[in-house]
Amino acid sequence: MSKPKIAFFDFAGCEGDQLTVVNLEEALLDVLEHVEIVSFREAMKEHSDDYDIAFIEGSCTRVADEARLKDIRKNAKIVVAIGACATSGGINALKNIRPLETVRKEVYGENWKDYDTYRARGIGEVIDVDYKVYGCPMTQSEFVKVVKSLLTGTQPDIPNYPMCVDCKQAGNVCVFEKGQTCVGPITRAGCDACCVTEGATCWGCRGLVNDPNVDAHKEVLEKYNLSVDELTKRMATYFTNELPKG
Amino acid sequence: MATAMNDKSLYAPVIATIEEAKMLTTTEKYFKLKLNNGNELGHKPGQFVEVSVLGIGEAPISISSSPTQKGYFELVVRNAGNVTGALHKLEAGSTVGIRGPFGTNFPYEETKGRDILFVAGGLGLAPARSFINYVLDNRGDYKDVTILFGAKSPTERFFTDELKKISEMKDVNLLETVDNGDASWTGNTGVITTLFSKINPNPNTTSCVVVGPPIMYKFVIAEAKKKDITDDNIIVSLERNMKCGVGKCGHCQINNLYCCQDGPVFTLAEVGQIPEAF
Amino acid sequence: MSNGNLNIDIHYVTRVEGHGNIVVNAKDGNVENVQWQGPEAPRYFEAMVIGQKWDMLHHITSRICGICSIGHTSASVKATENAMGLKLSDQSELLRRLAIHAENLQSHVLHVGYLVLPDLVGVGSVIPLATSHPNEVKTVIKLHRIANQMSDLVCGRTIHPQRIIPGGFSKVPTIDELKGLKDTLLSAAPDLTAVGNLLKALAPKLPNFTRETEYVSLTDKNEYALYDGLLGSSLGDTAPITEYETWTNEFCVPQSTAKYTKRKQDSLMVGALARFNINHAQLTPNAKKYAEEIGLVAPCYNTFMNTVAQFVECIYMVDDSVRIIDELLHRGIKEETVEVKPKAGRGIGVVDVPRGILIHDYTYDDDGVCTKANCIIPTNQNHNNIQRDMEALVPQIVNKPQAEVELLLEMLVRAYDPCISCSTHYLKVNFNNK
Amino acid sequence: MTAKTLSKENFKKFAENLVKSERTIGVKAKETKYEFGNINNADEIVMDYDVTLRSPRTFFQPPKEKLFDFKLGANTEIKPNIEADPFVLLGIHSYDLKALNQMDIIWDENNADQHYKARRNAATVIALEPTQASEWSFWGSMDSSTVDKGYDLLLTDIGNKYYVEVGTEKGANLLSKYASAEDATNDDNTARDKVRSELPNLCKADRKVKCDTDGITASMKNSYNNAIWEKLAEKCYSCGSCNLVCPTCYCFDVKDTIELDLATGQRTRKWDGCLLEPFAKVAGDENFRENRADRFRHRILRKTVYVADKLNGELACVGCGRCSSTCLPDITDPVKILNELCS
Numbered sequence A: 001m002s003k004p005k006i007a008f009f010d011f012a013g014c015e016g017d018q019l020t021v022v023n024l025e026e027a028l029l030d031v032l033e034h035v036e037i038v039s040f041r042e043a044m045k046e047h048s049d050d051y052d053i054a055f056i057e058g059s060c061t062r063v064a065d066e067a068r069l070k071d072i073r074k075n076a077k078i079v080v081a082i083g084a085c086a087t088s089g090g091i092n093a094l095k096n097i098r099p100l101e102t103v104r105k106e107v108y109g110e111n112w113k114d115y116d117t118y119r120a121r122g123i124g125e126v127i128d129v130d131y132k133v134y135g136c137p138m139t140q141s142e143f144v145k146v147v148k149s150l151l152t153g154t155q156p157d158i159p160n161y162p163m164c165v166d167c168k169q170a171g172n173v174c175v176f177e178k179g180q181t182c183v184g185p186i187t188r189a190g191c192d193a194c195c196v197t198e199g200a201t202c203w204g205c206r207g208l209v210n211d212p213n214v215d216a217h218k219e220v221l222e223k224y225n226l227s228v229d230e231l232t233k234r235m236a237t238y239f240t241n242e243l244p245k246g
Numbered sequence B: 001m002a003t004a005m006n007d008k009s010l011y012a013p014v015i016a017t018i019e020e021a022k023m024l025t026t027t028e029k030y031f032k033l034k035l036n037n038g039n040e041l042g043h044k045p046g047q048f049v050e051v052s053v054l055g056i057g058e059a060p061i062s063i064s065s066s067p068t069q070k071g072y073f074e075l076v077v078r079n080a081g082n083v084t085g086a087l088h089k090l091e092a093g094s095t096v097g098i099r100g101p102f103g104t105n106f107p108y109e110e111t112k113g114r115d116i117l118f119v120a121g122g123l124g125l126a127p128a129r130s131f132i133n134y135v136l137d138n139r140g141d142y143k144d145v146t147i148l149f150g151a152k153s154p155t156e157r158f159f160t161d162e163l164k165k166i167s168e169m170k171d172v173n174l175l176e177t178v179d180n181g182d183a184s185w186t187g188n189t190g191v192i193t194t195l196f197s198k199i200n201p202n203p204n205t206t207s208c209v210v211v212g213p214p215i216m217y218k219f220v221i222a223e224a225k226k227k228d229i230t231d232d233n234i235i236v237s238l239e240r241n242m243k244c245g246v247g248k249c250g251h252c253q254i255n256n257l258y259c260c261q262d263g264p265v266f267t268l269a270e271v272g273q274i275p276e277a278f
Numbered sequence C: 001m002s003n004g005n006l007n008i009d010i011h012y013v014t015r016v017e018g019h020g021n022i023v024v025n026a027k028d029g030n031v032e033n034v035q036w037q038g039p040e041a042p043r044y045f046e047a048m049v050i051g052q053k054w055d056m057l058h059h060i061t062s063r064i065c066g067i068c069s070i071g072h073t074s075a076s077v078k079a080t081e082n083a084m085g086l087k088l089s090d091q092s093e094l095l096r097r098l099a100i101h102a103e104n105l106q107s108h109v110l111h112v113g114y115l116v117l118p119d120l121v122g123v124g125s126v127i128p129l130a131t132s133h134p135n136e137v138k139t140v141i142k143l144h145r146i147a148n149q150m151s152d153l154v155c156g157r158t159i160h161p162q163r164i165i166p167g168g169f170s171k172v173p174t175i176d177e178l179k180g181l182k183d184t185l186l187s188a189a190p191d192l193t194a195v196g197n198l199l200k201a202l203a204p205k206l207p208n209f210t211r212e213t214e215y216v217s218l219t220d221k222n223e224y225a226l227y228d229g230l231l232g233s234s235l236g237d238t239a240p241i242t243e244y245e246t247w248t249n250e251f252c253v254p255q256s257t258a259k260y261t262k263r264k265q266d267s268l269m270v271g272a273l274a275r276f277n278i279n280h281a282q283l284t285p286n287a288k289k290y291a292e293e294i295g296l297v298a299p300c301y302n303t304f305m306n307t308v309a310q311f312v313e314c315i316y317m318v319d320d321s322v323r324i325i326d327e328l329l330h331r332g333i334k335e336e337t338v339e340v341k342p343k344a345g346r347g348i349g350v351v352d353v354p355r356g357i358l359i360h361d362y363t364y365d366d367d368g369v370c371t372k373a374n375c376i377i378p379t380n381q382n383h384n385n386i387q388r389d390m391e392a393l394v395p396q397i398v399n400k401p402q403a404e405v406e407l408l409l410e411m412l413v414r415a416y417d418p419c420i421s422c423s424t425h426y427l428k429v430n431f432n433n434k
Numbered sequence D: 001m002t003a004k005t006l007s008k009e010n011f012k013k014f015a016e017n018l019v020k021s022e023r024t025i026g027v028k029a030k031e032t033k034y035e036f037g038n039i040n041n042a043d044e045i046v047m048d049y050d051v052t053l054r055s056p057r058t059f060f061q062p063p064k065e066k067l068f069d070f071k072l073g074a075n076t077e078i079k080p081n082i083e084a085d086p087f088v089l090l091g092i093h094s095y096d097l098k099a100l101n102q103m104d105i106i107w108d109e110n111n112a113d114q115h116y117k118a119r120r121n122a123a124t125v126i127a128l129e130p131t132q133a134s135e136w137s138f139w140g141s142m143d144s145s146t147v148d149k150g151y152d153l154l155l156t157d158i159g160n161k162y163y164v165e166v167g168t169e170k171g172a173n174l175l176s177k178y179a180s181a182e183d184a185t186n187d188d189n190t191a192r193d194k195v196r197s198e199l200p201n202l203c204k205a206d207r208k209v210k211c212d213t214d215g216i217t218a219s220m221k222n223s224y225n226n227a228i229w230e231k232l233a234e235k236c237y238s239c240g241s242c243n244l245v246c247p248t249c250y251c252f253d254v255k256d257t258i259e260l261d262l263a264t265g266q267r268t269r270k271w272d273g274c275l276l277e278p279f280a281k282v283a284g285d286e287n288f289r290e291n292r293a294d295r296f297r298h299r300i301l302r303k304t305v306y307v308a309d310k311l312n313g314e315l316a317c318v319g320c321g322r323c324s325s326t327c328l329p330d331i332t333d334p335v336k337i338l339n340e341l342c343s
């Protein structure tokens, strides 16, 4: 069997997910035993449009990106969205919570119209996506897991339960016990709650778990003295495009 | 005690080789297997094994062959996900991991001398077959034997050669139906419960064995009850999520019962009142 | 030979962060058009943070760039700290410096080893290098991994760090971890030498191109400035960071979503070469020795030597990290709690990150909610210099075959190690030079 | 068996010797809380803690545990991983030991789990009667303030010394090897009895289960269709925190991982929880406990009815209060639920 050809693409994002791939170090060489990378702008000059699997990082933030995305979809047998920006709009979607014109004028002043942009969205809103690797950035282990799934033709086992599970398994003190708040109880697990383990709180970068109990969490956050505005902002950091409207 | 077990760990399988593999329908594949250590599996009709494709995972699969067949055992696997999908890619000569046999069995001893009514829906024929074939191989031990088999469509019927043979047997009453027929189909159409109007089991002497998809039970049980078959004599085989097969992982619990240990074969008397059973 | 006819349209320079295009047209040796374009999708960070609370800003602005996320986080928390009058403990100051070293080291090794070396060896990426130069590639990987381990240990993660918070650190490494890190860094000496020797052997392949320009970096009388200092110029003057706006006059140009900058001269350059030119005297002996051996002498006006300057800094950063760790070990490490009482004010945070000076400038209201933000990104300061360099370089090479010209221009861009996706957002807008 | 005493000073020496020579797991501070962990220095040990974040089951059924390694190929190899490095578990509170005793039964019945048993046999258990109760503890109401089996040594703080009940030969040997203990006197016995009798009162007055433990199972059996489950579960995150911190939860998930060589790998098991949405799901997306309320009820009934059945009627809630404290919406507290449902 010939090696599947893979390509990396990026849209609006910080390239942290592609860096995560580079950071695989020796494991990347192991991956290369099984796949052929035909396009990876961040790391190589060669490029080919003949690929089987496309890994796409970043959000779609302007009409012009849509055509490029559709081309990639046409060329690829399998499209994998990597990182929060691509799976849900990620941090980029924060700009969606304020009026677009205000946002554009704040940054580019009177020239704001010269710089094309629209509501930041995950690429799944533009093209069909076969797999999603969540996280900001995605974790190395989940990326490798998905690669192995692609190689073995199975569905990767991506958790569908809240971050609290990872946190309890890691033995963390709940941030609520420390007078802080987080959105872990409605966030999809799978990162070993790394941010909480490192002394921060869960910001929600892996997106909402399926069937999140958002109302219950709003109530809890209010109980912990978060103002409605703060609460909305906390939820907006990564959930803007995922939360039910209204 | 289970025979296909690693003596160091409950959870480590032993290796079995696929002697024969063939597609029965577009979604069901048949496997004939032999344990590499030469042991007989030694199962009873209705029991299941945990089948491993190492690196992918493990899935509980009912043993489809009767223990009267020696030297091998048979499975029928529907492609439903990762493990079953990986199994579908395997051909004769490949190896798989096996643990088992596990669980309770159909009451093949207790029902000797009685009439047996099998009601099998779709894939339910696979586990039912272990008992059906046992009965056929010990035909003298049982009285009237009736088999009701329902499939969604004619193309989803499997073991058709065997069904044909059975249909030719004088001492077995086989009734089939499909939910939706096609041009080739001349038999009954309609859901499996429609076959009940064609039979007349004796409630005092009949044991009714029901195996099929979760949705089927409620309706079939109601029909069996209408025929006055008692809860003791309605026997079901239930499916649950199972991760260990040995009563530890907790996934298969039906309220207080462990489907893998207390089941998968239950009488309605045991589970009829249990809210989570159906 | 191209006979002086060039039609170059490089759609996305590869092996750089973000999307950048090169367009060059020349006819019969006359250069008609030279353009460095930044078509990256704009991301509007300065607008995203408006209305956000002080404890969210570093998390959000970290996402400006995955490669220098430690730098962005550091600049961000420094801005918040300055706005709220928070003072860091000595321990936190040391750890912050270690964090910046970790990131600069990671980024430089990546740039020198994965992005530039292939050009010097004449291949398209590090992947064929892994076959042709397996030992060298393994050594580069090893150094890169050590840098990442250092980030993990100090910052909690390599990309988008979690431990760096306004006021200090939410978690600190243990003594044992620091001891282990020191051993690892010391054990990396032969690896640094090996990569250094390879670079020395290949350095003659770096084009000899000079264009005098102004260099800007942080500068400090006590140390080779990275984490803190004054704004300093190769023209000799310095200024407190509060004056950054007059040093980084930004202006919009139509070909780019990134803004351009200039100061006293037509353009300016920031980054490793700028730091070397301004602060070389404060390097460690090891770093100085290597610079001398490879022929990097200040002032150096050859942009291509930026890569060499980066490697000199790698040597410096390993040395200085060991020094910092020794100091931490000597002092002992303790968990510190940080209490922040938000208050209104404006704060500017600056660090010199892999690609140059990075500035975050926030204004907060009484509740610690951000009302105004400005982020000045190093690559953004370099765009104008890239354009000017190209304008100077193309006429010198206009008669070379097109492929060669393309390669040289790509190498030029790569020498800057640009971070294009992070350079696509500004707040303060001057349209004077439109 | 015999009873000894150890002055606090001698206990300190004992702990120091222990830490030097044996792999010792004890309680230490973690931020504002306590946790069990490897002790490298006797000074880290905390003996007057209230409760630990996670239960000691971590050391008998780790959060993630390799069951076996495998190697694919012409001759597939399977290598079970049984971990049995001896260790001393120091300072496990009575209620947690009661839970451990229950787990001994659960893991042993029908099919004995070799992985659990190996670790259990490798452990020397030095139990400790609590001197503090957390604000959520209610072991005083659950017959768990003391235990009468499962320990090698059992310590009771009787003021300036520990009363040491020797439970096994193993315990006796440990003591004689590392400590200079004295025989317990009649006064010591009296002091210890007094401390014991007052243990239940360490739990706060409002942390009492009002009904008799004997009646709980019967009452809970009758409450299957009570509206309480729906009402409380409305706020449930399905986060499983209540499962994961509980000393008597033992459910697990099993996963295969394959290395990038696609030839070697492991099968592991991982803590799971019946509150999690996918727990009872099967292929084809049929979920046998689809509603939050079904899952929520299942946990409480497991503790009070289903698992209790396997334990000769002993309740599988020992009153540690961990689930109560971990549940952010504050719906899962057994005290509130039992007091509402049991008459």
Ligand SMILES: Cc1cc2nc3c(=O)[nH]c(=O)nc-3n(C[C@H](O)[C@H](O)[C@H](O)COP(=O)(O)OP(=O)(O)OC[C@H]3O[C@@H](n4cnc5c(N)ncnc54)[C@H](O)[C@@H]3O)c2cc1C
Binding pocket: B048, B057, B058, B059, B060, B061, B062, B063, B076, B077, B078, B079, B080, B081, B082, B083, B084, B085, B123, B126, B127, B238, B239, B240, B241, B242, B243, B264, D281, D282, D283, D284
């Ligand atoms: C007692 C019993 C007998 C069975 N007999 C047969 C049979 O003869 N033929 C047949 O094709 N199928 C049978 N099944 C169903 C079969 O086990 C599932 O289809 C299979 O587990 C799906 O696993 P998968 O990895 O292919 O699917 P995935 O959806 O990828 O499975 C994901 C995970 O969920 C678990 N899971 C999903 N569905 C089930 C399920 N129904 N039961 C237990 N665990 C599940 C698996 O353990 C797996 O880890 C039986 C199930 C039980 C409980």
Ligand code: SF4
Binding pocket: A135, A136, A163, A187, A188, A191, A193, A194, A195, A196, A201, A202, A203, A204, A205, A206, A207
């Ligand atoms: S803990 Fe939360 S914010 Fe951090 S990586 Fe995981 S999902 Fe993202």
Ligand code: SF4
Binding pocket: D235, D236, D237, D238, D239, D240, D241, D242, D243, D275, D296, D326, D327, D328, D329, D330, D331, D332
């Ligand atoms: S009861 Fe509480 S702790 Fe348990 S799953 Fe629900 S919300 Fe989580």
Ligand code: SF4
Binding pocket: D242, D245, D246, D247, D248, D303, D316, D317, D318, D319, D320, D321, D322, D323, D324, D334
């Ligand atoms: S149910 Fe709650 S209180 Fe009871 S033992 Fe479990 S965690 Fe402790």
